[in-house]
Amino acid sequence: MMHCAEYVKPDGRRLWLYGRRPPGPIGPVPSPFASPVSVDTHLRRHPLLREWVIYASHRQDRTFLPPAENDPLAPTTDPANPTELPSGDYEVAVFENRFPSLVPQPGAVPPVQGADTAPAVGACEVVVFAQEAAQSLGELPTDRISLVLQVWAERTRALARAGMAYVLPFENRGTEMGVTLLHPHGQIYAYGFLPQLQARTLAALREHHERTGADLVADLARAERDRQIRVVAARGGVVAFAPPFGRFPYETWIAPTRSVPDLAGLTAEERTDMAFALSQVLRRLDGLWGRPMPYLMTVNQAPTDGAPHPEWTVRIEIWPIRRAPEKLKFLAGTELGAGVFANDVTPEQAAADLRGVSL
Amino acid sequence: MMHCAEYVKPDGRRLWLYGRRPPGPIGPVPSPFASPVSVDTHLRRHPLLREWVIYASHRQDRTFLPPAENDPLAPTTDPANPTELPSGDYEVAVFENRFPSLVPQPGAVPPVQGADTAPAVGACEVVVFAQEAAQSLGELPTDRISLVLQVWAERTRALARAGMAYVLPFENRGTEMGVTLLHPHGQIYAYGFLPQLQARTLAALREHHERTGADLVADLARAERDRQIRVVAARGGVVAFAPPFGRFPYETWIAPTRSVPDLAGLTAEERTDMAFALSQVLRRLDGLWGRPMPYLMTVNQAPTDGAPHPEWTVRIEIWPIRRAPEKLKFLAGTELGAGVFANDVTPEQAAADLRGVSL
Numbered sequence: 001m002m003h004c005a006e007y008v009k010p011d012g013r014r015l016w017l018y019g020r021r022p023p024g025p026i027g028p029v030p031s032p033f034a035s036p037v038s039v040d041t042h043l044r045r046h047p048l049l050r051e052w053v054i055y056a057s058h059r060q061d062r063t064f065l066p067p068a069e070n071d072p073l074a075p076t077t078d079p080a081n082p083t084e085l086p087s088g089d090y091e092v093a094v095f096e097n098r099f100p101s102l103v104p105q106p107g108a109v110p111p112v113q114g115a116d117t118a119p120a121v122g123a124c125e126v127v128v129f130a131q132e133a134a135q136s137l138g139e140l141p142t143d144r145i146s147l148v149l150q151v152w153a154e155r156t157r158a159l160a161r162a163g164m165a166y167v168l169p170f171e172n173r174g175t176e177m178g179v180t181l182l183h184p185h186g187q188i189y190a191y192g193f194l195p196q197l198q199a200r201t202l203a204a205l206r207e208h209h210e211r212t213g214a215d216l217v218a219d220l221a222r223a224e225r226d227r228q229i230r231v232v233a234a235r236g237g238v239v240a241f242a243p244p245f246g247r248f249p250y251e252t253w254i255a256p257t258r259s260v261p262d263l264a265g266l267t268a269e270e271r272t273d274m275a276f277a278l279s280q281v282l283r284r285l286d287g288l289w290g291r292p293m294p295y296l297m298t299v300n301q302a303p304t305d306g307a308p309h310p311e312w313t314v315r316i317e318i319w320p321i322r323r324a325p326e327k328l329k330f331l332a333g334t335e336l337g338a339g340v341f342a343n344d345v346t347p348e349q350a351a352a353d354l355r356g357v358s359l
Numbered sequence: 360m361m362h363c364a365e366y367v368k369p370d371g372r373r374l375w376l377y378g379r380r381p382p383g384p385i386g387p388v389p390s391p392f393a394s395p396v397s398v399d400t401h402l403r404r405h406p407l408l409r410e411w412v413i414y415a416s417h418r419q420d421r422t423f424l425p426p427a428e429n430d431p432l433a434p435t436t437d438p439a440n441p442t443e444l445p446s447g448d449y450e451v452a453v454f455e456n457r458f459p460s461l462v463p464q465p466g467a468v469p470p471v472q473g474a475d476t477a478p479a480v481g482a483c484e485v486v487v488f489a490q491e492a493a494q495s496l497g498e499l500p501t502d503r504i505s506l507v508l509q510v511w512a513e514r515t516r517a518l519a520r521a522g523m524a525y526v527l528p529f530e531n532r533g534t535e536m537g538v539t540l541l542h543p544h545g546q547i548y549a550y551g552f553l554p555q556l557q558a559r560t561l562a563a564l565r566e567h568h569e570r571t572g573a574d575l576v577a578d579l580a581r582a583e584r585d586r587q588i589r590v591v592a593a594r595g596g597v598v599a600f601a602p603p604f605g606r607f608p609y610e611t612w613i614a615p616t617r618s619v620p621d622l623a624g625l626t627a628e629e630r631t632d633m634a635f636a637l638s639q640v641l642r643r644l645d646g647l648w649g650r651p652m653p654y655l656m657t658v659n660q661a662p663t664d665g666a667p668h669p670e671w672t673v674r675i676e677i678w679p680i681r682r683a684p685e686k687l688k689f690l691a692g693t694e695l696g697a698g699v700f701a702n703d704v705t706p707e708q709a710a711a712d713l714r715g716v717s718l
Binding site: 044045046047048049050051052053054055056057059101112113114115166168170171172177178187189191195196197198200201204205208216217220223224227229230244245246247296298319328330331332333334336337338339340341342343344345346349 | 403404405406407408409412414416471472473525527529530531536537546550554555557560563564567575576579582583586588603605606655687689691692695697698699700702703708
């Protein structure tokens with residue numbers, strides 16, 4: 001059971017507080033910013049790559065690595081120094097980003113000579129996993145991680161209802177990954193269009209489904225569970241594995257073994273299994289070299305176009321960007337310039353290493 | 360006029376020395392490594408993204424940021440401490456990478472359950488722009504940069520003759536971009552297959568050419584030259600401009616204003632103009648905040664499949680990864696997870712800022 005309450009911040013942004021208990025009283029709903037949100041964002045089309053590029057010049061001024069005592073994602077304790085979140089009895093919080101790249105109702109697109117343009121329709125939300133700044137997602141209890149999965153599912157449903165074509169929950173973890181706020185949090189980007197990567201994925205999964213009648217990801221999860229070569233963790237109907245074609249060192253996927261297009265489609269038991277698997281993977285990544293692993297985690301659900309998606313099963317992908325204790329994995333010439341990733345660690349080795357971590 | 364001499368290193372790798380004068384005597388051809396090159400590399404197919412991933416586990420041990428006094432890209436001065444290059448009278452050097460991701464004759468592919476595999480056919484070469492470690496590419500005299508363009512053209516031709524499907528010269532510049540050797544240098548990756556990004560680009564350029572009869576990039580270069588809004592530098596038949604749909608802050612392209620599919624097709628005058636424009640752009644990027652700009656530079660020529668490419672004009676793309684004096688541009692959730700880049704700096708502003716730099 002999940003309870004949710006919606007609020008509006010003084011600067012007009014929306015805030016949602018979630019918990020497994022009915023909501024109790026909370027302190028005044030704060031914002032570190034007094035003025036209304038002002039955005040200057042639009043899309044331009046890249047004609048060689050046929051993908052949209054977001055221009056959001058107001059984001060240059062976004063909050064950048066504030067000191068720990070000014071944690072904007074902690075509950076407000078001093079009303080004279082408002083953070084993004086109120087005090088009170090809640091577990092997970094979501095609010096609209098003060099510096100969004102995409103917004104539900106963008107203004108007029110400025111005239112641009114030489115590029116096709118479009119309004120930057122979408123939404124950018126911040127997901128705070130816990131009130132405590134010290135707790136990373138992987139260290140949270142399984143039932144709290146399960147709540148985070150429910151929150152992602154609920155926001156996905158709400159943003160789909162608002163007309164978004166795709167909803168992407170993700171976590172950039174670690175300053176090496178570019179985080180600008182140290183309090184553990186994720187983000188949700190919702191797009192008014194189908195993003196390039198998801199369009200390519202959809203085409204591949206559809207082609208596979210039409211050719212074989214099969215759901216590639218659920219089939220892969222079952223095959224990996226049965227092969228036992230690249231499994232990192234498994235419980236019930238969910239398996240975590242190093243995909244046999246992973247692009248990042250120690251890349252790990254988590255997926256159910258039956259066809260389920262999105263988080264909302266998981267049973268309560270599957271959600272608990274997925275939370276367990278996610279915790280296992282994140283803790284094993286941190287344990288690998290005894291230090292927090294910087295990563296990008298994405299939740300890859302089916303497009304929210306209202307159509308059935310028998311070709312698509314939800315998966316969480318975790319892409320670590322450290323390839324050795326003292327070495328980061330940089331995306332450079334071949335990865336960015338050719339779209340050909342070079343991976344120093346085979347998935348078989350990665351899974352064996354992660355299984356070998358003592359928790 | 361360019362002179363070239365080919366050598367073989369003690370460990371079997373090939374070395375080419377280039378200069379505008381006929382080659383003089385050189386010292387013994389060195390290698391920091393005594394044993395023959397040993398590689399363990401293969402390709403696996405990513406079925407959701409339909410792109411090849413290179414597995415090269417031997418690369419974990421590659422040379423990593425050696426101290427300046429052990430510069431492996433400087434000419435050898437002490438035969439007891441061999442570098443990659445001999446002493447002698449040459450200007451630009453190219454040699455086969457000791458830690459290649461792709462090789463002309465890869466060994467057998469190991470059996471992999473769960474992924475389609477292929478031999479990792481290709482080539483990885485290192486291009487040393489100058490004997491002096493202190494000189495960046497942009498600071499070299501224009502006639503030396505023109506020689507580098509000729510070297511790239513010559514290696515492209517040679518690798519095409521060797522059966523490569525695509526040849527990509529590039530430079531990762533700066534430790535922020537992941538360089539592991541500080542002596543200014545570029546790399547050439549040649550692929551036995553058409554890389555994902557180039558396949559997408561080819562499809563888009565072909566579609567445009569079939570629909571309009573036009574060459575998108577040469578048309579764009581002419582239009583940008585005439586519009587004067589986003590021009591960074593221009594001379595003769597070459598223009599440097601911030602593309603109206605750039606994905607990186609201060610992204611700059613350099614292209615000829617007539618249809619030329621590759622560097623080898625440029626006239627000597629166009630090559631000089633391109634060298635001038637490249638020097639201008641790189642020096643303006645360094646001047647923007649008074650510090651070396653980390654970037655990825657790629658040279659985007661037509662596929663080397665032997666077919667004519669009237670749809671494709673060569674362009675150099677420079678992607679800076681610094682968005683403000685103290686802030687890097689990180690690729691994270693939306694860029695990597697959705698293929699949707701968010702750019703804080705409009706091309707119009709970027710070009711104006713770069714034009715305003717005093718050289």
